[in-house]
Amino acid sequence: MKNRIRERSFAECVEQLVIANIKLTKFDHMKQKELQKEFPSLKAIARWELGARSENERRAEARAAIDELLSEIVEMGAYSPLPEVRTFEQRSRK
Numbered sequence: 132m133k134n135r136i137r138e139r140s141f142a143e144c145v146e147q148l149v150i151a152n153i154k155l156t157k158f159d160h161m162k163q164k165e166l167q168k169e170f171p172s173l174k175a176i177a178r179w180e181l182g183a184r185s186e187n188e189r190r191a192e193a194r195a196a197i198d199e200l201l202s203e204i205v206e207m208g209a210y211s212p213l214p215e216v217r218t219f220e221q222r223s224r225k
Contacts, residue, residue, distance in 0.1 A: 140212055144196045151190035158183035 139147070162179040165171045204210045 139196070141197070141200050141210070144193055144200065148190060148193035148197065151186045151193055155183055155186040155190060158186060 158179045162176055162183065165175050165179070200210075
């Protein structure tokens with residue numbers, strides 16, 4: 132299976148890792164909060180567990196892409212960045 136995240140820039144791979152970590156933490160907290168209730172909803176717990184597993188897979192994919200990029204950088208002794216496809220507007224301060 133080809134790593135879809137690997138085709139992105141280093142910054143995008145790191146961003147994907149951060150997003151996956153945040154979402155995974157959110158799902159875990161929601162699940163733990165539900166489990167503390169007197170009558171927890173098993174349906175909600177299952178939904179959040181599924182979301183957590185999905186984000187864990189995305190996190191593993193992002194980590195693998197970052198590891199691969201860093202290995203290439205060390206091996207080659209240089210980094211050729213991919214062009215950023217996102218654009219950020221510079222706002223002037225008034």
